[in-house]
Amino acid sequence: MEFTEIKKQALREWQKLEQSNIPVFLIGTATCGRSAGALDVWASLEKVLDQNKIKARVIEVGCIGLCFAEPLVTVIKPGRPGICYGQVTGEKITEIIQKYLIDNDPPAEYALGTVGRAGLDNIPRLFEIPVFQLQVRRVLRNCGFIDPNNINHYIARGGYGGFIKALKLKPQEVIEQIKESGLRGRGGAGFPTWRKWQFCREAKSHKKYLICNADEGDPGAFMDRSVLEGDPHSVLEGMLIAAYAIGAQESYIYCRAEYPLALERLRSAIKQMEDNGLLGKNIQGSKFSFH
Numbered sequence: 001m002e003f004t005e006i007k008k009q010a011l012r013e014w015q016k017l018e019q020s021n022i023p024v025f026l027i028g029t030a031t032c033g034r035s036a037g038a039l040d041v042w043a044s045l046e047k048v049l050d051q052n053k054i055k056a057r058v059i060e061v062g063c064i065g066l067c068f069a070e071p072l073v074t075v076i077k078p079g080r081p082g083i084c085y086g087q088v089t090g091e092k093i094t095e096i097i098q099k100y101l102i103d104n105d106p107p108a109e110y111a112l113g114t115v116g117r118a119g120l121d122n123i124p125r126l127f128e129i130p131v132f133q134l135q136v137r138r139v140l141r142n143c144g145f146i147d148p149n150n151i152n153h154y155i156a157r158g159g160y161g162g163f164i165k166a167l168k169l170k171p172q173e174v175i176e177q178i179k180e181s182g183l184r185g186r187g188g189a190g191f192p193t194w195r196k197w198q199f200c201r202e203a204k205s206h207k208k209y210l211i212c213n214a215d216e217g218d219p220g221a222f223m224d225r226s227v228l229e230g231d232p233h234s235v236l237e238g239m240l241i242a243a244y245a246i247g248a249q250e251s252y253i254y255c256r257a258e259y260p261l262a263l264e265r266l267r268s269a270i271k272q273m274e275d276n277g278l279l280g281k282n283i284q285g286s287k288f289s290f291h
Contacts, residue, residue, distance in 0.1 A: 003164050003284055006276055007155055014156030023056040023101055026074040026082075028144060030063040030229040031261055032222070036070035037089070044090035045073070048097050056101075062230015064144030066112070066131065067222070072144075074115055075100055082115035084126050115145075139186075143230030148265050151272040154233040160278060163240045167286050174245040175201060186223070200246035210248040212239055214255040214262070228255065228262035232269040240278070243290050250291050 017024065025045060029038050042058065049056050066072060069086030075096060076082035083106055085096060092110055100106040106120070113126030126132065146153035154160070166174050179194035200208065212235065214224040227235055239251055255263055273279040281289045 001277060003160065003278075007161075010152035010155035013152045017057070017153075020057060020076070021078050023054070023078065024076040024082075025056060025058045026061045026076070026145070027058060028063055028070060028072040029060040030143075031225065031259075032063050032067040033070045033072060034261070036087075038071040041071045041073065041088050041090060041093055045093050045097075048094050052097065052102065054097070054101060059147050060149065061145060062143040062148055063222075063226050065140065065226075069112060072112075074144075075106075076115075077101060080106075081118035081120060083120070083123060084112045084115055085110045086112045139227060139234070140230070142234065143226060146231065148230055148232055149268050151233060151269065151276060154231065159233055160237050160240075163237050163244075163278075164284065166241045166244055167284065167288060171201065171245045171247060174241065178245070197242060197245050200248075207250070208246060208248040210239060210243045210246065210251040212251065212253040214253060214259075216256075224255075225259050225262050228259070228266055232262075232265050233273075235266075236269055236273060240283075240290060244288050249289060 027033070027038055027042050027045070029042070045058065061074075063070075064072065066086065071088045072084060072086055073088045073093065073096075074082050074084045077100060083100070085092070088096075088110070096107060096110065106123070108120075108122045111123045113124050113129050114120055115126050119125050127135075142154065142157060142159075146157060151159075169177070175194050175197050178197060179192070183193040184190040185193060185196070214228060214235075216222075216224050239253075242248070243251060253266065255266065257263075270279065277284055279290065283290060
């Protein structure tokens with residue numbers, strides 16, 4: 001299927017979710033959320049919804065960066081702003097459902113902030129609270145708001161569009177655009193990305209490999225893990241663009257065995273890429289093949 005059709009399908013699914021006529025619950029089920037009891041909260045949520053005969057959608061999402069406030073649950077009621085609740089327990093989720101969904105009186109004492117365009121007088125907007133005020137979210141822009149197991153959520157928010165644009169350029173033109181962007185590595189050295197890609201492009205070899213290092217040497221670091229658990233397709237799309245630019249045909253991803261959830265979501269994402277013609281031979285009808 002051509003990407004234009006894939007995107008139309010993704011946008012239809014995303015629009016249906018945004019305009020849902022039943023409540024939607026976003027539960028942070030990354031490693032930090034699970035460590036704090038998110039799966040137990042999820043079980044309690046399903047039980048309370050069933051007891052009250054409330055139809056709703058429950059979606060797993062990644063970490064938004066507030067690990068200290070996990071488990072996080074965002075409740076989106078039709079016609080009302082989404083509300084992100086922190087340190088949710090089985091008892092709290094029961095109270096939230098009763099007060100917000102049934103009595104239409106959201107408990108503000110557990111709320112971290114509202115999500116979306118609309119707001120509430122007694123609850124601040126989530127991205128206006130101090131921890132978020134000075135942040136510009138790029139790498140983690142989707143984490144906490146899309147289902148990492150659903151490629152359509154990623155595509156509907158612009159995912160793989162950059163790769164499709166890259167396919168219409170020559171590899172050297174891609175590198176030039178990366179140079180103009182000023183993109184640098186996320187490590188302490190801040191090495192210019194374009195220069196690294198240029199070195200690889202100019203290397204003489206009959207076959208080139210792209211290596212994605214998802215290892216974290218710092219104790220307790222959650223940088224790579226957070227992206228892979230919350231938005232794995234963003235990493236994979238970056239690999240596609242880099243491979244096209246440098247002329248690589250195959251790749252390896254190194255990720256620790258201690259990150260089972262990251263690996264699970266990564267494998268799921270790779271399978272979805274294959275199913276949508278975004279990985280393999282002659283990707284999207286081009287001459288570019290990548291595995």
